[in-house]
Amino acid sequence: MIPAAFDYVAPTTVDDAVRALADAGEDAKVLAGGQSLLPVLRMRLATPTKLIDLGRIPELRGVREDGDMLVIGAMTTHYDVQRDPLVAEHAALLRKATDTVADPQVRHRGTFGGSIAHADPAGDLLAPALALDAEMVMTGMDGRRTVPAEEFFADFFTTSIRQGEILLEVRVPKYTGWHAHYEKFNRVAQAWSMVGVAAAIRTDGDTIAEARVGLTNMSSVPVRATAVEQALVGRPATAESINAAAQQAAEGTSPATDGNADAAYRQHLARVLTGRALTSAVSA
Structure with a gap:
């Protein structure tokens, strides 16, 4: 049409x-x-x-440091996020999740901020942003304001961006030295995630000191798997500890039943993929 x-x-x-x-x-x-x-x-x-x-506004593009934060302009393309050395060093989870977005053509045109603002629960960048405690900066006629990721995503395709506002940038705390992985399951290559898991882990020797786990397409908004995070902290970074913690991944989730999968199967996938994501993160 x-x-x-x-x-x-x-x-x-x-x-x-x-x-x-x-x-x-x-x-x-x-x-x-x-x-x-x-x-x-x-x-x-x-x-x-x-x-x-917004494509002709240079100040909306690029990645920069601001103290202990990484700042990603809303109009920065997926391709540029994939290849930025600051993202690779301080927010490896975002790079690995961006690697799975659609195909090269889409990654050259699509933007980091556009995906965040679109708020598709099957989108692969929402859960990583939530897991990393990202902050979204918007501006309008009344000035700028900042909203944490946990408050930014309101419902299906709905965010806290108000009428008359645009998304300026996404601010992410630095996770330098953390291990990370994004694991997704889809029926065909380049499709939306049926379920996805964003995992970032900081180890102290052979012990898991901190963990961040976000779930894709397990609710109308991205979900933080806090039960998994709590079960991992202080535990050895072994397959036994990881698999035990991963069994709690579906707690508190409310996935949809649709033509791709029913809710019970998505909860099963969340547990399996969480184990895979954590195992790959530890091995990275």
């Missing part, structure tokens, strides 16, 4: 983008990489009166 008619603007600064969004009102849409929005426009599931393209 052909999209409905709309006005198009491509601001070159954040201030201009915010003003354009405010002027356009609630019928406007913001375009990042376009990997999710453009198909919706073609099917006329969305009919905005104005499309605001």
Whole structure:
């Protein structure tokens, strides 16, 4: 299908983008990489009166350090996140999760912030952001504000971004020296995760000192597997300890039943994939 008619603007600064969004009102849409929005426009599931393209705003791209935080611009492509040395050093979990996103063509066009703001529960970057205690920075006519990941994801395709705001950047604490892995299960290559597990571990000798585990597609929002994390801390980094902790991965989850899998099978997958992710992380 052909999209409905709309006005198009491509601001070159954040201030201009915010003003354009405010002027356009609630019928406007913001375009990042376009990997999710453009198909919706073609099917006329969305009919905005104005499309605001953020692709020409250089300050929204790139990765930088800010003290003990890593700052990733919302318009930084998946490809650039994959290859950034700061991400590899301080947030290896994000790099490994980004490696699994779709295919090379999508990773060259799709953006880190666009995926976060789209908030698809099957998306592969939400659970890692939650597990790493990321913070989302938004701006609008009323100024900037920061929201932690645990409060940012509200429901299916719903975040705390308010009308008239755009996502500026994602701030992630540094996890230098941590072991990490992202494990996902899907039916065909490049498909959305049926279930995914984001795992990051800090060891002290042969003992697990800290653990962060996030689950993909186990609820309407990403889920932190706190029972697994608590079961791992202070335990030896052995297959026995990991497998025992992984059995608690489905606690408190409410996965959907759909054409890909029912809820019980997804909970089974969560336990299996958590064991695999943790084992691979320890071995990394």
